[in-house]
Amino acid sequence: MMDVTPNPIDFSAVAAGFSSMFDTGNVVVFIFIAAMFLFYVLVLVWSRRADKRDTEQVLFSFCIDQKILDVELGCTSKSAYTISGANIQHHQSYSKNMS
16 A cells, blocks of 8 residues: 655645635635535534424323333233324224233
């Protein structure tokens, strides 16, 4: 494997490039790159807020008669679930005593 050293950055040349940006016509490229970066940040903020809103809508609840250290092999509790959605009516179903 070859070890290739990177070229050093000449910051005085970079500053000179920014100062002559309007003369060379590169201002359009700079504005485009800045706009794309701003758009990326806005999408990042929007998606983070949407993720927070989604986690707030998730509900989790335990059964009332659920035991923490339940070592039985069968299910002795009656449980229910509800399925709902945009085009689905609410359904409830109860499980049978399986012990």
